[in-house]
Amino acid sequence: MGTHLITGAGSGIGAAVAARLQERGDDIWLLARNAQRAELLRRRFPGCQTLIGDLAVPDRLSWALGQQTQPVRLNSLLHIAGMVELGGIGDLGTKVWNETLAVNLVAPAELTRLFLPTLRVSRGHVVFVNSGAGLAAHAEWGVYAASKFGLRAVADSLRAEEQANSVRVTTVYPGRTATPMQQKVRAQEGLPYDADAFIAPESVATAILTALDLPRDADLTEITVRPGR
Template structure:
């Protein structure tokens, strides 16, 4: 059975991915705290509880993992407000969680992923391609994540497959606040199925980019 580490696995898109891949993978379920809510519901799973804003904690936790086949960066934060109302702490948290945590975790697990000729998937956003009003920090982080993913794909070609998935508006608690509007949203299971497509494409092919949006 292959092993998949999924950050943000306790809720939203990350949880949907864990439930989908948990059908035939051992899941290392990433959560800031108390991953038991998802771990207890999967056939084969273990917790990966770490504060993704703490680089040292990520490194320490990752170095306990010996083998992994799939790494999925699904954790993320969104502070919606006009640029002038976002403070330094909100910018720092956005970059720490959305960019630096994936970079750190990837760096630590890359040797294991190379050994398994594995797969890295980043859950990005449409905001990784175009600006969104009152989402300056989020857009900046997703543009950065896309740049990292695209460059890493080129560097690791032939060793580790790298996929960037860009969901449209998804019905998660991230967009639950009325200030995010009432435009159509899709269920997180749709994103999980897109991840499944990327996972099942290997090992001799890679889904480099996939955009999934509400119909």
């Protein structure tokens, strides 16, 4: 039985991963933006532990987490939370850039830094749920893609730095997945949303758990998940 800290467990891929881990008897710690959302998570996942920290304000994460009881053992840190705002480079100002980079890039890097000592003791695993936009940038996706390209760099550097400590690092690149974020994207694109046209969150969760459960003689460093239809 392992202990896992998950961001983004309120919906989509994060919720699917949290459910799968809890169903098999693992301990889950869920990061919430505020006390109200933490209470909602505890109701949805009875028996879970919660931590409160706002990914939109990464400078405050160290202080916020320092005021709370933290896991003494951690088998994995799962970065699944994220945000997206579409728009042209010539249209989106610094507010969108700063918010997107804070949530998608700086906060995961800071959380990793804060929990690395615990992960090292447990020879744990850091999973970054990235995006197809972390491999190729398209029109109107520049801000989001920049944050995901940066996240890939964080993962690659971390993997090289922590190899001697036996901390495994995996990046998962899902294609379009049936999540509330995808609903927002389709609305911004002016297109209809049909959940059946996209990857199920549970399928991405299966890929993540496969990486977590892989025997120590092998390592899944990158996983690309694409729609099968």
